[in-house]
Amino acid sequence: MYALSELKILNYLNGQNDDELFELADQVREKVFKNEVYLRAIVEFSNVCNKKCFYCGLRAPNSKINRYRLDLPTILEASETAALNGARTIVLQSGDDFSYSKEQIGELIKEIKNRHDVAVTLSIGDRDLDEYGYWFECGADRCLIKIETSNPELYKQIRDGEKFNERLNRIKSLHDMGYEIGSGIIVGLPDSDVESLLQDILFLTDLKLDMIAAGPFVPHPDTPFAEAVPGDLLLSYRVTALLRILNPESNIPATSALDSFDAKGREIGLSRGCNVIMPSVTPSAHRADYNIYPGKNSVAIDVSDSLSQAENTIRSLNLIPSSSKGFSKRNNNVQ
Template sequence: MNTHDILEYLNGSDDAGLFAEAHATRQRVFGNDVYIRAIVEFSNVCDKHCRYCGLRADNKNLTRYRMQAEHILDAAARAVAEGAGTVVLQSGDDTGFSMELIGELIRTIKRCHDVAVTLSLGDRGIDEYAFWRACGADRCLLKLETTDRNLYKRLRQGEDFSARLHRLEGLRNLGFEVGSGVIAGLPGTTPMDALKDILFLTDLGLDMIAVGPFVPNSDTPLAGCAPGSARLSNRMTAILRLLNPEANIPATSALDALRPESRAEALRRGCNVLMPSMTPADIRGNYIIYPGKNADPLDGPPTLDRARRAIEGSGFAVSSAKGFSPRRNHVE
């Protein structure tokens, strides 16, 4: 597939053909299996100022929380009991959780359960990530959100794109499975920007690639901007599936925030992962990166039953495997 073909697909030249080919590719590599990654969003405290995110430190309308260690472990245990093969520990950029505390959470989860542990903790130090790798963490997710350096700097309030990339490479060197991704349809972007994102992510050789549509949040500087497109997000993940057949590609929660049932639809268009929230019901509504996050049927109440029904209703099979990328030689 050349750049002309990709741009044609991004502009909607043949959605039916693109989605059918992406589906056939995911079936060839992953069969009928869909992996469940159960997310425990243990803190919505964040010291960043990203212009698109509701967790940004400047948002004074958000009720902040930090879960106690025992409650994090309880949520992880519930996820495992319900068949999740991966537990994702996710937070804002919150240094209030020490390296040692997170390490103990990882060790306890790995000691008590036969699951993979994914970390989505942001710009923590490579030395911290090395410690967590030694504690047993398997994967890291560190999203770029855009691969345009100037746009990255504007949206992330002057932060350095090269530093983010360096951290991503450092995680790979530590032996983590590494995931990243972008937001589709950010304000001012075009299909050409989406093309560049696709090629950049493909060149990184990632184990997981996530793309979700832009959903404006009223408590951010981008409140008045038009939302992205679920269809564009579908096109991007389908193309990424064709270019990265062995990568795990989730159907992201932002899809359903724009259009109900879009995540289940994305499973038929090349995606092979669902990541429902297992954050306790009394606080999960405060993990508001964008409106609709943790508010749709697949995510509430904190149970995997709805996600399981959505997978089976789409003609797929729920897999309790850890779901490592075939790009790596792992033993489940």
């Protein structure tokens, strides 16, 4: 791990030497991951959500969204197509939708793992810990549990009164179960500033996460933050570069939110320390309805094209789409 003082981090966040920062982040990525980039294929199987988060288009009070739920055969079909087209990790993602039983999610995990040599990541929110324990036994490998900010008061505000410590305890409990854990923040949330980003970076680093995500804030017109100022794209790149330097072995994705600001956003992210790209393989009929923020999944293409585009983005940088499952280098799992 590189040692950076808080003052040095603040100087980088304020843009005092972007060229140096991005070059160092890319050097660290290359040293740890060589020229490989991990592909994570995301199946967004439901946009139904019981949460009221102020920043998210899936929030329960949003009556303008076209809600959908995929049945199990459709989810399996999307996962299978992704695996057959080279994806070695399948991410099962949804809003906080409790209509899927513990047994149904378990059946999905077991079927995917039985059919294909892939890792399975869960990004399905605040389900009971005993359910997550059951899913781990079924073969799930990883969990994504975002915190969005390390400031408990801001967290309470943006997540409609929810408690930060409950989220943090969930992250720690899932790690103790044996899951690889991913978390992350939104860069540029209302009422945040550079000093709060410094604390976010230090907090995420202290968690020793297997995956860390940081994407720019994109205001959604059907949320309480509709009129908020968007996040800063360059600042978002600085955050992920600093996270790479401080967390050399963590997987850090070039998030889809980057493309909402710049068509080559994720491509640039991969040249500034990121080592993961996560294309959506949700069936095209529903992909645009997984509308967390404007611009996400705005182009309806089939699964194979989605993965092909991701691979082409990787190769355009003289990098290689990895054939490994991309387990965290913080642990001893077989790659």
